[in-house]
Amino acid sequence: MSILHTVNKSPFERSSLDSCLKFARSGASVLLFEDGVYGALTGTAAEGRVREALATVKIYVLGADLKARGFGEERVIQGISVVDYSGFVDLAAEHAKVQAWL
Amino acid sequence: MSQIVKKFMYLNRKAPYGTIYAWESLEVVLIGAAFDQEVSLMFVDDGVYQLTKGQDTNGIGMKNFSPTYRTLGDYEVKNIYVDRDSLASRGLTEEDLVAIAWEDWETEEEVENIVQVIDSARASELMDEADVVFSF
Numbered sequence: 001m002s003i004l005h006t007v008n009k010s011p012f013e014r015s016s017l018d019s020c021l022k023f024a025r026s027g028a029s030v031l032l033f034e035d036g037v038y039g040a041l042t043g044t045a046a047e048g049r050v051r052e053a054l055a056t057v058k059i060y061v062l063g064a065d066l067k068a069r070g071f072g073e074e075r076v077i078q079g080i081s082v083v084d085y086s087g088f089v090d091l092a093a094e095h096a097k098v099q100a101w102l
Numbered sequence: 103m104s105q106i107v108k109k110f111m112y113l114n115r116k117a118p119y120g121t122i123y124a125w126e127s128l129e130v131v132l133i134g135a136a137f138d139q140e141v142s143l144m145f146v147d148d149g150v151y152q153l154t155k156g157q158d159t160n161g162i163g164m165k166n167f168s169p170t171y172r173t174l175g176d177y178e179v180k181n182i183y184v185d186r187d188s189l190a191s192r193g194l195t196e197e198d199l200v201a202i203a204w205e206d207w208e209t210e211e212e213v214e215n216i217v218q219v220i221d222s223a224r225a226s227e228l229m230d231e232a233d234v235v236f237s238f
C-alpha cells in the first residue's frame with residue numbers, strides 16, 4: 001500500500017507542496033487541505049508543477065477548505081478530485097500511512 | 103481637538119483561515135479606527151486571498167470574517183491596495199475580489215469601490231509615504 005501525503009500550506013508561502021511532489025513516489029496520493037488548497041487552483045504559478053505531478057500521483061483537495069476560501073470546483077485543475085471530510089478519512093484508511101508536509 | 107494625523111498602513115501578506123494573521127490584522131484595523139488616523143490597507147502575496155468573493159466557512163467550523171472587509175469604508179479606511187503581481191501569480195483578477203464602498207458622512211461623497219489594484223512600484227511608493235507600517 002502506498003502513502004497518503006498531506007499538504008496544508010500555501011504553495012506560495014512554503015516549499016511544502018514542492019517538497020511533497022519531489023519525494024512522493026509514483027502511485028502515491030496527495031491531499032491538499034487548509035491553505036494547501038491554493039495549490040489545486042487553475043491559473044496559478046504552481047499549476048504547471050501540479051499538472052506534471054498528476055502524471056504519477058493522485059491528487060485530492062478538501063472541498064470545505066476550497067469553499068471557505070471562496071473557490072468552487074470549477075476553479076480546480078482537471079484531474080484533481082474534490083473530497084469531503086469522510087473522503088479524507090477513507091483516504092487515510094486506504095493508505096499504508098499518512099505523511100504530513102507542514 | 104487638534105492632533106497629529108499619521109498615515110497608518112496595514113500590510114497583509116497571509117491567506118485567511120490557515121493562520122490567525124488575517125483575522126488579527128482586521129481586528130487591529132477596526133480598533134485603530136477609533137484613533138482617527140489616515141488608514142490604508144495593502145494586500146500582497148497570499149494576503150490577496152483575504153479579499154476573495156464568495157467565502158463560505160460553514161464546512162470548516164470557523165467564523166467567516168470576509169463580510170467584515172466590506173464594512174471597512176465605515177471605519178475611516180479610505181484606501182485599500184492590492185498588488186497586481188500577487189493577483190496574477192495566483193490566477194486571480196480584480197473580478198475575484200470583493201468591492202468595498204466608502205462614503206463621507208459629511209459631504210456625502212461616495213466611492214463605489216475603494217479597492218485599487220496597483221503595480222509594485224506604486225506599492226513601494228505608498229509604503230515609503232506611510233508613517234507607520236503594521237505587518238501581518
